Structure formats: C-alpha cells, structure tokens
Amino acid sequence: MILQTQNLGKRFFGNVALEDLTFTANPGEFIGLLGVNGSGKSTLIKMAEGLVKPTSGSIKVLGEAPGASTRRQVAYLPEIDHLYMSWNARYAFDFMKGFFPMNEQRFKDVLEFLSVSETARLGTLSKGNRTRVRLALTLARDAKLYLLDEPLSGIDPLTREQILHTLIREFRADDADSTMILATHQIAEAESLFDRVLVLDGGRVLLEGTAEDIRNARGVSIDRAVKQDAMLAESRRRGGK
Numbered sequence: 001m002i003l004q005t006q007n008l009g010k011r012f013f014g015n016v017a018l019e020d021l022t023f024t025a026n027p028g029e030f031i032g033l034l035g036v037n038g039s040g041k042s043t044l045i046k047m048a049e050g051l052v053k054p055t056s057g058s059i060k061v062l063g064e065a066p067g068a069s070t071r072r073q074v075a076y077l078p079e080i081d082h083l084y085m086s087w088n089a090r091y092a093f094d095f096m097k098g099f100f101p102m103n104e105q106r107f108k109d110v111l112e113f114l115s116v117s118e119t120a121r122l123g124t125l126s127k128g129n130r131t132r133v134r135l136a137l138t139l140a141r142d143a144k145l146y147l148l149d150e151p152l153s154g155i156d157p158l159t160r161e162q163i164l165h166t167l168i169r170e171f172r173a174d175d176a177d178s179t180m181i182l183a184t185h186q187i188a189e190a191e192s193l194f195d196r197v198l199v200l201d202g203g204r205v206l207l208e209g210t211a212e213d214i215r216n217a218r219g220v221s222i223d224r225a226v227k228q229d230a231m232l233a234e235s236r237r238r239g240g241k
C-alpha cells in the first residue's frame with residue numbers, strides 16, 4: 001500500500017480540517033483529490049508529507065508514519081512558491097540532487113515541454129512559469145508517491161489542460177508503480193484524467209470512486225455532482241438557521 005489512512009482527523013484549534021477519513025492509494029494509481037477551497041485537501045497532503053500530525057486516527061505512507069524516512073520516497077509540490085528568486089531551475093535541480101534521487105533527463109524533457117529556460121533567474125519569470133519550474137523539479141524526483149498541491153495555479157486554463165494531459169502521459173510511462181495524488185479545486189478540467197477521485201467537503205468525504213462510477217451513479221459529471229451537493233449543503237445550512 002502506498003498511502004493508507006484510518007479514521008484520520010485533524011483539528012486546528014477546534015476547527016475541523018479533516019474528519020474520519022479512511023482511504024487507500026494503491027501503487028500506480030493517479031488520484032484526484034478534489035474539493036472547493038477549505039475542504040481539507042492541503043491538510044491531507046501535508047499529513048502524507050509528515051508536515052502536519054493527525055489529531056485522530058492514523059496515516060501511513062509505504063507502511064510507516066510519514067516523516068524523515070518516508071520523505072525520500074515522496075515528491076511533494078507545495079501550494080506555496082518555495083524557491084529562492086535568485087536561483088535558476090538548473091541550480092534548484094542541483095541543490096535538490098544533494099538530497100534526493102533525481103532524474104536529469106526527465107527534468108530536461110519536462111522543462112523543454114513546458115518551454116521554460118533552465119538558466120533564467122526565477123525572479124525574472126512569471127508566476128505561471130515559476131510554477132512550471134516547480135512542477136518539473138517535482139516530477140524529476142525518483143519517488144514512489146508524488147503529492148501535487150494545486151500544481152497548475154497561475155497557469156492559463158488552455159495550457160493547464162494541455163499540461164495535465166501530456167505530463168500525466170509522460171509521467172506514467174516512467175514508473176508504472178508510482179502513485180500520484182493531485183489536489184485541485186478546478187475539478188471540471190481534470191476529472192476525466194484520474195483513475196480514481198476523492199472529493200472532500202468540509203473535511204469529510206463527499207464522493208469517492210472512479211470518474212465513471214460517479215458519473216453512472218449520479219448521472220452528471222463530478223464537477224456538477226460537487227456543485228449540486230454544495231448547493232444542497234448550503235440550503236440545509238440556511239434551512240437550519
């Protein structure tokens with residue numbers, strides 16, 4: 001098992017970020033972690049990286065509690081822009097190579113595909129292009145689990161879809177056993193790409209399964225189903241007042 005959670009929960013100062021999540025990610029799966037802003041996606045990803053500790057239940061990555069020893073096998077792309085502006089992509093790659101197994105050819109291929117220079121100072125790049133560098137650095141890691149938190153923010157919608165399709169294809173060809181979990185609130189453009197989706201709402205599981213299962217069960221796209229449920233929840237809240 002690559003990732004396994006059992007009744008996992010997280011509260012921040014009493015506020016529920018994640019509640020009672022039991023979920024498994026298997027080798028080779030490409031999983032969409034979907035949900036509106038604040039639904040708990042980043043919290044789950046940070047727990048899998050070992051940055052946030054559970055307040056209830058358990059989480060295991062490659063059979064262990066996430067931490068220093070699992071991190072070598074986990075390639076994490078945080079939501080925030082974490083690279084120094086004075087660096088360039090090449091320098092960042094060489095720096096990371098000191099800590100993690102990295103695939104130089106994949107790095108070059110992804111950068112080239114994304115049309116970003118290896119040598120341009122990151123501070124001179126647009127936000128979208130810096131995101132591309134961060135994505136290339138993450139995909140260049142040789143890892144068992146890839147955790148991408150909103151990897152396409154700042155990139156225009158047309159390019160986003162193209163990048164998603166191509167990167168997923170490229171990435172998957174490399175190591176059939178690697179698992180990728182991609183968190184996004186932009187559900188419509190990504191939903192058909194995933195083997196399986198986990199949709200969170202208010203820290204709880206709203207929907208889980210293959211895109212096809214959900215579409216068959218609900219008769220609408222995942223995006224539509226999420227919006228319908230959000231409207232229902234909202235009207236319940238209003239009715240309850």
Ligand SMILES: Nc1ncnc2c1ncn2[C@@H]1O[C@H](COP(=O)(O)OP(=O)(O)OP(=O)(O)O)[C@@H](O)[C@H]1O
Binds near residue numbers: 013038039044
């Ligand atoms: N460090 C923290 N301290 C207090 N509350 C937090 C903290 N981190 C997250 N939360 C709260 O937990 C809930 C879930 O947040 P989380 O960032 O996991 O959601 P998300 O689905 O990733 O949202 P987004 O799409 O905006 O990134 C939110 O209500 C958020 O305000």
